Amino acid sequence: MLRVYILLALKVLQRRKFYTFISLFCISVTLMVILLVTSLVENIIHPPGAERNSERFLAIEKMSITAANGRSNQREQPGYQFLNAVIKPMETPELTSIFSTRSQVAGFRNGKRIKSQLKRTDSQYWKILQFDFIEGRPFSETEAKQGQNLAVISEDTARQYFDESSALGKSLTVGGESYQVIGVVENVSVLHWNASSDIWIPLFANDSTAFTQQAMGGFMGLIMAEEAEQIPAMKSEFNKRLAAYKHPDPKRWPTVVSSANSKFEQVARLFHKDMDTQPKTKELAIGIIVTMVLFMLLPTINLINLNISRILERSSEIGVRKSFGARSSHLITQFLLENIILTCIGGVIGFSLALLSMYFISVSGIVPFHSFEINFRVLAAAVSVILFFGILSGVYPAWKMSRMNPIKALKGAI
Amino acid sequence: MFAHIFKMMWQRKRANSMIIIEIVVAFIVLLAVVAFARVSYQTYNAPLGFEFKNTWSIQFEPDIEERTKIGTTAKQTLQVLSQLPEVVDAHTMYFPPFTEARSSTTIDSKNGELFVLSTSVSDGAQQAMGMKLLAGRWLNESDNGQTITSVVINKMLKDNIFGEENAVNQVFDYEGDEKLRVVGVFEDFRQMGEFSPVGNYMMFRTDLDNPKSFYRSINIWVKPGTSRSFEEKLQKILHQSAPNWQFEVTTWQQLRDEHISNGMVARMIPTVIALFLMLMVAFGLLGVLWQNVTRRTQELGLRRAMGATATMVQMQIIFELLVVTLMAIVIGFLIAIQIPISGVIEELTWSIFFQSVGISTVIIMLLSVACAYYPSLIATRYLPADALHYE
Numbered sequence: 063m064l065r066v067y068i069l070l071a072l073k074v075l076q077r078r079k080f081y082t083f084i085s086l087f088c089i090s091v092t093l094m095v096i097l098l099v100t101s102l103v104e105n106i107i108h109p110p111g112a113e114r115n116s117e118r119f120l121a122i123e124k125m126s127i128t129a130a131n132g133r134s135n136q137r138e139q140p141g142y143q144f145l146n147a148v149i150k151p152m153e154t155p156e157l158t159s160i161f162s163t164r165s166q167v168a169g170f171r172n173g174k175r176i177k178s179q180l181k182r183t184d185s186q187y188w189k190i191l192q193f194d195f196i197e198g199r200p201f202s203e204t205e206a207k208q209g210q211n212l213a214v215i216s217e218d219t220a221r222q223y224f225d226e227s228s229a230l231g232k233s234l235t236v237g238g239e240s241y242q243v244i245g246v247v248e249n250v251s252v253l254h255w256n257a258s259s260d261i262w263i264p265l266f267a268n269d270s271t272a273f274t275q276q277a278m279g280g281f282m283g284l285i286m287a288e289e290a291e292q293i294p295a296m297k298s299e300f301n302k303r304l305a306a307y308k309h310p311d312p313k314r315w316p317t318v319v320s321s322a323n324s325k326f327e328q329v330a331r332l333f334h335k336d337m338d339t340q341p342k343t344k345e346l347a348i349g350i351i352v353t354m355v356l357f358m359l360l361p362t363i364n365l366i367n368l369n370i371s372r373i374l375e376r377s378s379e380i381g382v383r384k385s386f387g388a389r390s391s392h393l394i395t396q397f398l399l400e401n402i403i404l405t406c407i408g409g410v411i412g413f414s415l416a417l418l419s420m421y422f423i424s425v426s427g428i429v430p431f432h433s434f435e436i437n438f439r440v441l442a443a444a445v446s447v448i449l450f451f452g453i454l455s456g457v458y459p460a461w462k463m464s465r466m467n468p469i470k471a472l473k474g475a476i
Numbered sequence: 477m478f479a480h481i482f483k484m485m486w487q488r489k490r491a492n493s494m495i496i497i498e499i500v501v502a503f504i505v506l507l508a509v510v511a512f513a514r515v516s517y518q519t520y521n522a523p524l525g526f527e528f529k530n531t532w533s534i535q536f537e538p539d540i541e542e543r544t545k546i547g548t549t550a551k552q553t554l555q556v557l558s559q560l561p562e563v564v565d566a567h568t569m570y571f572p573p574f575t576e577a578r579s580s581t582t583i584d585s586k587n588g589e590l591f592v593l594s595t596s597v598s599d600g601a602q603q604a605m606g607m608k609l610l611a612g613r614w615l616n617e618s619d620n621g622q623t624i625t626s627v628v629i630n631k632m633l634k635d636n637i638f639g640e641e642n643a644v645n646q647v648f649d650y651e652g653d654e655k656l657r658v659v660g661v662f663e664d665f666r667q668m669g670e671f672s673p674v675g676n677y678m679m680f681r682t683d684l685d686n687p688k689s690f691y692r693s694i695n696i697w698v699k700p701g702t703s704r705s706f707e708e709k710l711q712k713i714l715h716q717s718a719p720n721w722q723f724e725v726t727t728w729q730q731l732r733d734e735h736i737s738n739g740m741v742a743r744m745i746p747t748v749i750a751l752f753l754m755l756m757v758a759f760g761l762l763g764v765l766w767q768n769v770t771r772r773t774q775e776l777g778l779r780r781a782m783g784a785t786a787t788m789v790q791m792q793i794i795f796e797l798l799v800v801t802l803m804a805i806v807i808g809f810l811i812a813i814q815i816p817i818s819g820v821i822e823e824l825t826w827s828i829f830f831q832s833v834g835i836s837t838v839i840i841m842l843l844s845v846a847c848a849y850y851p852s853l854i855a856t857r858y859l860p861a862d863a864l865h866y867e
Contacts, residue, residue, distance in 0.1 A: 084759040091752050134581050134651050165724050170708050238711035360505060360753050363498040364760035371767035
């Protein structure tokens with residue numbers, strides 16, 4: 063029976079090519095968009111590559127200070143002094159790292175300007191984040207402390223400055239300072255902003271200690287636990303130490319607010335301005351789901367309409383089947399199956415379209431160094447979208463069809 | 477004829493309910509995108525208030541081990557820079573424009589709490605940026621050592637605090653116990669760039685002789701045609717004048733280009749998605765109507781037999797979809813109007829809302845005419861004979 067239904071479904075699809083085309087277009091484009099979005103969201107929330115340990119670390123990337131009257135407020139990245147006082151003495155994390163945010167630097171090669179991002183990092187940074195070294199090594203603790211002019215650079219930077227030859231041991235001049243290259247790592251997507259940069263230098267390189275006294279500005283912290291379960295403990299210790307922290311100018315800035323955030327909370331915080339409230343992770347998750355459902359609403363209604371039209375066209379066939387004793391449930395099963403086959407074909411096309419557009423986005427460099435990955439979670443999302451489409455857009459028309467009056471249907475009128 | 481078709485379609489409204497729902501959703505999606513585009517266009521076109529050509533920004537990370545020396549070193553650096561042959565002018569500022577870095581405060585007024593962005597610049601920066609003064613004067617040395625700090629404010633902040641009254645030399649409350657004196661009103665200074673909302677702004681004066689002055693960027697106005705490779709020379713000079721400081725050099729043009737391209741990407745994505753959705757709806761309507769026309773061979777043939785011309789039949793098909801579309805637009809409008817009524821989105825003013833409704837209505841109408849055109853053409857091909865042969 064099933065074989066007959068499937069054969070019949072394929073025949074029906076071939077009969078009215080225009081309808082089939084429209085349905086496939088709707089399904090595949092919708093699925094493509096959904097796949098692109100979920101893969102992007104998944105990639106940010108569960109990053110692969112350098113940030114692959116993200117389940118075990120928390121990032122401190124914003125702080126705000128408020129004056130005694132509660133009005134005047136400054137919001138920026140934390141400063142080294144703040145992070146050093148708050149996260150360095152922490153006991154729950156296995157590793158703590160302080161590093162600067164990305165700054166723009168320029169180097170020159172044969173008179174041509176090369177723009178790069180630069181981060182100053184400590185040695186723990188290389189243990190928390192799992193960079194893939196193509197050659198060389200990260201800088202050690204002593205090297206980071208002594209402030210030697212060393213640099214780890216990305217593959218792309220190495221290519222820009224040294225073409226295809228090995229960059230190790232060569233000297234790199236950016237922002238008026240020279241560094242010796244000791245390592246080359248694979249490019250990191252800009253979307254993984256805890257790790258992403260082009261050049262990494264030791265915190266105290268070129269004998270700079272200027273920043274150590276600054277409470278605010280220019281730095282980020284990462285704290286990593288041994289196990290993901292220790293995250294809540296790490297958070298509460300952070301909050302305790304934050305409460306004990308005093309701004310260097312305590313009279314003017316009595317209130318200091320900051321937070322240690324997981325990857326998803328980091329993303330959620332991008333959407334709200336208040337520092338002191340809890341990150342709206344629930345709202346973000348609901349927001350993403352609601353947007354997806356709303357986005358799928360239109361294609362679904364469209365498919366329902368098309369399917370109703372299709373059924374009306376086949377009313378004489380349905381009339382015949384009903385007259386010969388076919389039950390409503392048979393007809394509904396048959397129609398749902400036809401619809402699911404159609405959505406599956408659309409799904410395959412949509413999947414290929416998504417892969418194609420992912421390839422083009424990666425190549426075009428709109429999102430620098432971003433490479434899309436499709437893992438099982440993205441795949442699960444895709445499959446559920448297909449089922450959602452197939453069933454939802456089939457149920458109503460199928461129900462309508464099963465209620466057709468056979469006599470009227472035979473005459474071709476409803 | 478239109479009234480007659482309307483009556484017919486009104487009676488068939490239940491049969492057409494799914495199509496109506498589809499157009500309602502399509503209309504709302506389109507309206508959202510059009511309104512967003514319209515608001516963006518408005519903010520983009522509002523005067524920026526300053527020139528960004530030939531200006532370079534040097535952000536620095538000072539060495540603050542000796543706090544008293546910051547001002548002195550920065551001032552020396554500024555002097556060294558302004559003597560360079562390529563440099564016309566040099567001034568300090570909190571943060572360069574077109575970036576996310578900003579300083580903000582709230583001010584109490586008759587209109588409630590106002591959110592105000594601010595910056596502080598050294599004397600003459602406003603002239604160098606080509607800002608427009610509407611009343612009063614810019615800040616200068618005579619503002620030194622006043623008991624009440626002087627500021628210049630933008631027109632919006634002036635309107636919000638003082639309304640129509642003259643604001644120059646007026647005083648307003650600031651941070652509870654302090655006061656500020658307005659010495660001038662300028663058109664605007666949209667620090668965060670063209671895509672940022674138009675808002676309140678005020679400017680303080682940076683006294684270069686006061687070593688405690690706070691600023692994180694020096695901006696230089698270079699001679700037109702200065703090439704980007706000047707940066708190499710600039711970095712060397714900066715390094716000599718303040719060896720332990722970190723400098724980051726960018727041009728305002730570059731900062732703005734980044735701001736614009738980020739803003740455009742954020743606006744292109746929903747537009748492209750909406751385009752795809754509209755295309756889907758168009759295809760869907762075309763398919764539904766095509767089937768509808770095929771099924772009505774009998775009726776349309778009969779009309780032809782009774783003397784209706786091909787054009788009249790064609791018009792009937794097109795008008796039928798237009799009536800359905802119109803019903804959907806009315807429903808969509810009633811749903812969408814809740815947003816400006818509740819005032820959730822501040823930028824969505826009534827005039828923008830109605831303009832967007834107008835534009836979306838026209839687009840949806842055109843879309844439905846386009847979708848109905850081909851099926852209506854098929855309808856004209858039915859001959860009276862087809863209808864009579866039907867059974």
